[in-house]
Amino acid sequence: MSTNSTDQFFKDKVLGHPSGLFVLFFTEMWERFSYYGMRAILVIFLTGVITGDNPGWGWSTSAALSLLGTYALFVYLTPLVGGWLADNKIGYRMAVVIGALLMTLGHASMAIETPTFLYIGIALLIVGNGFFKPNMTSIISKMYEGHDEKKDGAYNIFYMGVNAGAFIGIMLCGWVGEKVGWSYGFGLAGIFMFLGMLQFYFAQPLFGNIGDKPTIESKSAEREKVIADGVKLNHFKIIDIVLLAVFLISALIFIINDPLSKIGDIQTLNFTVAGIGDSLFFALLAAISFIIVLIVRIPRYTRIERDRMIAFAIFCLFTVFFWAAFEQAAGSLPLYTRDFTNRILEGGSATVFKIVDLVVTVVPLLIITYVLLSLFKKTFKKIGLSNIILGCSFVIVWAIVIFKLYTEFQSNETEVPVTWFAILNSLFIIMFAPLFTKWWDSRFNPPASVKYFLGLFLLGLGFAFLAFGARDVEPGAKGASLSMAWLVFAYLFHTLGELCLSPMGLSYLSKLIPARMIALMFGVYYLAVAIGNKLAHYVGGDIESITQERGLSGFFLIFTVIPIGLGIISLLLHPLLKKLMHGVK
CATH class of the missing domain: 1.20.1250.20 (MFS general substrate transporter like domains)
Incomplete structure (x- = not known):
């Protein structure tokens, strides 16, 4: 044997x-x-x-x-x-x-x-x-x-x-x-x-x-394992390369300008184009060029591969907005905790x-x-x-x-230290992850569109607690003494949303994408997460100007309405996504 x-x-x-x-x-x-x-x-x-x-x-x-x-x-x-x-x-x-x-x-x-x-x-x-x-x-x-x-x-x-x-x-x-x-x-x-x-x-x-360290022999053996016999590969064409170059250059202009202009007041790359300042034009150009790359490349695959890649691209779009809201935990939420929460306890x-x-x-x-x-x-x-x-x-x-x-x-x-509340996410994951694992392994395991709905809805609900708690804080206020309970509820529902949605990305990547294209779509997925992280702190950085105009409650309502709205869209897309996934559960 x-x-x-x-x-x-x-x-x-x-x-x-x-x-x-x-x-x-x-x-x-x-x-x-x-x-x-x-x-x-x-x-x-x-x-x-x-x-x-x-x-x-x-x-x-x-x-x-x-x-x-x-x-x-x-x-x-x-x-x-x-x-x-x-x-x-x-x-x-x-x-x-x-x-x-x-x-x-x-x-x-x-x-x-x-x-x-x-x-x-x-x-x-x-x-x-x-x-x-x-x-x-x-x-x-x-x-x-x-x-x-x-x-x-x-x-x-x-x-x-x-x-x-x-x-x-x-x-x-x-x-x-x-x-x-x-x-x-x-x-x-x-x-x-x-x-x-x-x-x-x-x-x-x-x-x-x-x-x-890989040897020539090991690399050759590995290549033989992943190349599918008789499959026509979708090689990059001139138009693909040009679009990717536009995406890369535009994205770098925005990414580099953002900290340079805000931290060092270095305005070299801070272009205003078509009336759009702060290099946002280049962020939009990067997003549009990348979407066009997907639109141009995906139809060249076979029908089933094409449909499954479209489904995965839709999930990646939801992923961007999920992390754009969730990652407020590293940016605006610590500032809210420090400046607007009553953390002094006695007796x-x-x-x-x-x-x-x-x-x-x-x-x-x-x-x-x-x-x-x-x-x-x-x-x-x-x-x-x-x-x-x-x-x-x-x-x-x-x-x-x-x-x-x-x-x-x-x-x-x-x-109570400002950072103490951030441990709640890990604590809740340790507490609830086994329950979610049992749920996903049971016959009640929901389809992908429902998981994305639950993830986005629960995330938005967490921000709704913060918006409700801050309802009486006047626009422009520099501080308040709000209950810590609102933060606990927010971190709880954010974590429950994360458990519904976060593990799904790589799971559906492995199920929907053929082995020979895993590397490309792995990059697309992590690009979605990366954009979500940058977007989170780009928007979070405007907390002072937004709260000046709409109040603290208005700031958190942004992260309530958008995720819940996208969650409902995910639910409405269920028939289409089910068709595009061609039997993948």
Whole structure:
């Protein structure tokens, strides 16, 4: 009987899966720790007052969110380049190490707290993310070849690492940044990224030859596996290349001008064309040229392929607007939390919050620590140094957590950190993801159009709570003392919407798109997410001017009406989408 070449990874199992999966789990956890930890404090640091014990830089909201939007956009685009380099040149494992090292240097640069080092740090984080992000999942995919029945469980475990990292990173970097000092918050993100890199590097023996630098022979074999015999490929024509060039140049003019004009008052690329200023003309030109590319190329495929690609393109359009609203959590929502929410608790209320904070902090950490000890039992003899580094990481985490809890319990009055609310997203995902998984696996699993409707509707409903809570805030008000409950409801419904819609993109990509076109449409999907992120902070950057004219409630109503309206459109498109998908569930 022949055995699969990946069977060796299943000999030493942790919780029913290869021990290497949990090395990737913790590596990804530290990367998400650093990413979300840094992102949680970036905007409130940049826009914070320039006086006091822990001063910010006093940037305008539009400048801070312009930088965040450009960063978030490139975070979703650079993995396309990093994935190609790993596939063809350096291998997955080396790409992960390079990416982690660059991101470590990026966080260290930001900790210096000067504009020059801030921009250097952001650039290093963008490039490092491009190397790191796509190649973790590639290693898992290779490790589970021939064990497809285990893949769903593996990715569920891996994405629990994603959410665990986001949870701990926002909690610790946020608290340290706000309560101790911004530099320490940025530096803490870098420390754990560095420890994560070392832990992964010294765990190499667990992965065999998975992720090695590709050889000519391996690349040839891989090509033979993905090229379909007898299929006529849709090669790029001159018109395709010209349109893509117009798209790329126009998009770059807008993307580069946005932060340059708002942060540095550099107006070189700030063109006004046809009465449209702020380089918005080029953003529209980029969008139109890309849509034309799809219109020109898609009809050249066979009927079924064409129809399924049209369906996927429609889902990508909904994806843009979903993330444009959802990512307010990184931009306008922290500013709302800081300036318009009553976060001062006294007496019994303060005690209740401290107990809740204790439970939501310690219980997840205990679960993750149990996973850590299970990994140690199976792998310490083989990768002892990696385990020691990982153990030291957790000693530091527990030390900071104990110090945080001790400090908070010493005070009679509690000011809830701005960043504390951001952990609710990860907490709700951990709580509700198993329920949604059971729902999708049951006979009540809804069709794609209904999932997109639910995702957009629940997202809009979350903003409706914020709009209702802010109904009495006068237009132009600089602050208020609104209940924290509105934020909790908003994050709850945003998370439920995310669980309905976010996992669907890549799932339907794999179902609707033929293997030979996965790379192209993978790029289209991540381009949609990237545009959504940039659009989120472009619109969010105008929160002050919008609230001046329409009030805070009016600002949040924008993100209530548009997602709910698009959700209803998705529902109405169900017969068409069902026809276009040709039987794909």
